[in-house]
Amino acid sequence: MTIEPDFLDELGRFDAALNRQTTSLRQGDQQSPRVGEGLTFSDYRRYSPGDDTRLIDWKLFARTEEYFIKQYEEERSLTVHLLVDTSASMDYGEDETHKFEYAAKLALGFAYLTAEENNDFRYGTFLDRVNRIDTGRSNRGELLALIDQLNEVEPAGSADFESALEGYAQRIRSRSLVVVFSDYLADPEVVESGVAALARNDVDVLLVRVVAPTERDPGVVGDVLFADPESDRTRRSYFSGSLAETYQSRLDAHIDSVSNRVTALGADHVLVDTGADYFDSFASVWLK
Incomplete structure (x- = not known):
């Protein structure tokens, strides 16, 4: 991982005082x-x-x-909980398009502006349970320490959204916003169950789905070996125009399924392309 702390200073150009009511719960003067x-x-x-x-x-x-x-x-004060998926599928993309790095930086942006507004943040990573990695200080020193920890993370394993989010919901004791950063490459019903557990706990939920450019359009033609990073299974296919269209249709259908299920629960869902400028993506998520 190569997250550099310089980007935090540039976040100052975003106006964190969104002046929204707690019932719609977004950052700023709630x-x-x-x-x-x-x-x-x-x-x-x-x-x-x-x-x-x-x-x-x-x-x-x-x-x-x-x-x-x-x-x-x-x-009322607001606690913002930032949860980042560390499963193997997040270890995808090159350089600035790397999904885990991009997601972690988005979460750090939330933490930075939350602290600027004198609200508290909690920062955790998850697979089948959430591992909180902050110390509760919610200040710049905390952010720098988080960057050091995140740079040591090597995504691996498979995420269990139901177990992780249900378990974390039981730990929330105050009016909160929970932002979950992931690629959500799981059964939509399992994601729905996890979000439902959070929603039952009087929590507002925002799901940020990161997708790398080559996931939307692999850009390959011919005999290709595809590998599942979470199961080590492989499949060889002749990736032609028709198969590419089928692949993209199934991916879009999965994205829509997750989005429709969680929005029906009152959560928000935002799709982020890791090939886009970080600050443009951050603004689209922060202002959602």
Whole structure:
């Protein structure tokens, strides 16, 4: 792995203050629609006996001769959980198009801007369970330490989305956003089950699917030996125009199946081409 920390500084050009409500949960200054004593004015209501008289708007009383209470939106902190797939299929792509490296950098971008907004992040890798690799500091020093750890990762094995996400859902104790970075090369029903476990825990979920350019279009013709990195199985095929079309159709169908299943659960799904400029991809995911 060759993730360099310089890219973090360039993320400063993205405006992290998205000012969205917690119910749609994206990063930045999150505000809850629940009314309470907070810092952001929401609305007025008429005074009722027993209300705190300190909340009466005396200027409004001077104009109307009626008592009104100020209501506020309760500001809430947000914990962003960033989970990156380390299965063997993520060890694909050359240089900057490498799927694991690209996904890890996207997750680091989320962590960076989350920390800039004084929210907490959690960073983990997973196969059949999530291995949390941060220490809970949510600062730049933490990010640099994470880069060092990620550069040592060698993707291997097979991901079990159901076990990993169900297990992690039990560890979440606060209102959260969980962002899962993977190629999702698994049974769509298994991915759906894992996301359902998170959604049941009152968690907002964003799935980021990384696809390398040569996965969408292998660009090969003739007698080709294909290898499954997670099972070591191989298959020799004559890869011609018709077979290429069938392959692409099946890949698109799989992408659509995963997307449709998780969006039905209230999650978001974003497809990212690792051949695209990193910052363009990051913006499309962050602003989703």
